[in-house]
Amino acid sequence: MLPEYDINTFFPLFSSYTYKLCNDRYSIEYSTQAVLQDFQNDGVVYLELRTTPRAVPEDGMTKRDYVQTILTILQNHNNNPENTMRVYLILSVDRRNSASEADQVVDLALECQSAGVVGLDLCGDCSKGDVRIFSGAFARAKTAGLKITLHFAEVEASATDGELETLLSFQPDRLGHVIQVKDRFRDQIEKDKIGVELCLSCNVQAKMISGSYPDHHFGTWRHTSVPLALSTDDVGVFGSPLSREYYLASTHFGLDQDQLKALAERPIPSIFGGDGEKARLYKLFSQFRT
Numbered sequence: 001m002l003p004e005y006d007i008n009t010f011f012p013l014f015s016s017y018t019y020k021l022c023n024d025r026y027s028i029e030y031s032t033q034a035v036l037q038d039f040q041n042d043g044v045v046y047l048e049l050r051t052t053p054r055a056v057p058e059d060g061m062t063k064r065d066y067v068q069t070i071l072t073i074l075q076n077h078n079n080n081p082e083n084t085m086r087v088y089l090i091l092s093v094d095r096r097n098s099a100s101e102a103d104q105v106v107d108l109a110l111e112c113q114s115a116g117v118v119g120l121d122l123c124g125d126c127s128k129g130d131v132r133i134f135s136g137a138f139a140r141a142k143t144a145g146l147k148i149t150l151h152f153a154e155v156e157a158s159a160t161d162g163e164l165e166t167l168l169s170f171q172p173d174r175l176g177h178v179i180q181v182k183d184r185f186r187d188q189i190e191k192d193k194i195g196v197e198l199c200l201s202c203n204v205q206a207k208m209i210s211g212s213y214p215d216h217h218f219g220t221w222r223h224t225s226v227p228l229a230l231s232t233d234d235v236g237v238f239g240s241p242l243s244r245e246y247y248l249a250s251t252h253f254g255l256d257q258d259q260l261k262a263l264a265e266r267p268i269p270s271i272f273g274g275d276g277e278k279a280r281l282y283k284l285f286s287q288f289r290t
């Protein structure tokens with residue numbers, strides 16, 4: 001049985017369980033290591049993890065310590081030549097953050113750019129917050145060379161014209177979910193070739209789309225020219241590793257092995273890991289036979 005969470009019961013999970021379980025240096029190291037191992041064992045060759053910097057005062061851990069603890073695990077992973085997967089970190093601004101907390105996330109991201117932080121994300125409960133207050137933080141990140149990805153139009157309440165116009169004014173490189181979008185926003189995303197990160201099982205299981213897998217907007221976006229990354233929203237919550245997302249795409253959209261390979265290659269232009277990583281991935285795919 002897959003766990004059942006909808007968009008309303010999903011967010012409290014983190015504050016009620018995950019944050020209480022991962023509340024010291026050891027548990028953060030352990031869970032980061034376990035996540036990397038799982039993705040590597042699943043056959044993933046390139047991973048961008050995202051997390052919201054979190055202080056744990058009871059353990060004397062600052063937000064900087066939290067980020068550095070995770071980065072050390074990521075660097076050890078990347079430095080091990082036996083690992084075929086490379087991993088980078090994106091720091092998230094939570095929609096519940098204040099403007100100054102968002103600025104703090106940008107400061108941390110810039111400070112840790114050379115240690116593996118490649119981008120800035122906006123995440124969190126889509127029923128909360130006013131995204132306009134983050135304009136300054138995202139503008140500063142963009143100017144300083146960080147890539148930008150945003151959770152975008154997940155539910156109707158977070159897909160008003162005003163909110164989507166504000167989010168697009170952040171000049172995002174990629175957008176996640178992209179569910180409740182009117183034609184004019186879809187046209188702009190296509191015209192600007194913004195990457196889309198689509199999550200099949202999350203959107204179906206959490207009832208964020210109406211209908212089931214065959215109705216998912218992957219069916220529309222796959223026929224456009226934008227970089228498209230089939231993603232897992234959260235393996236722990238939705239019980240679906242990336243290989244299962246590809247299995248779902250193949251089953252419900254009739255993709256054969258060559259089409260699956262093309263799908264896996266498709267997001268390369270929009271990765272945040274830089275030109276060296278893009279070249280490594282193109283080489284890997286050129287050697288891969290279905």
Ligand SMILES: CNc1ncnc2c1ncn2[C@@H]1O[C@H](COP(=O)(O)O)[C@@H](O)[C@H]1O
Pocket residue numbers: 011014050051052053092094123124125126151154202233234
């Ligand atoms: C429906 N999909 C989603 N929409 C919006 N935010 C999401 C998300 N999936 C995950 N998160 C964000 O990730 C946080 C947990 O990890 P970190 O504490 O950051 O490491 C959640 O609190 C939520 O804000």
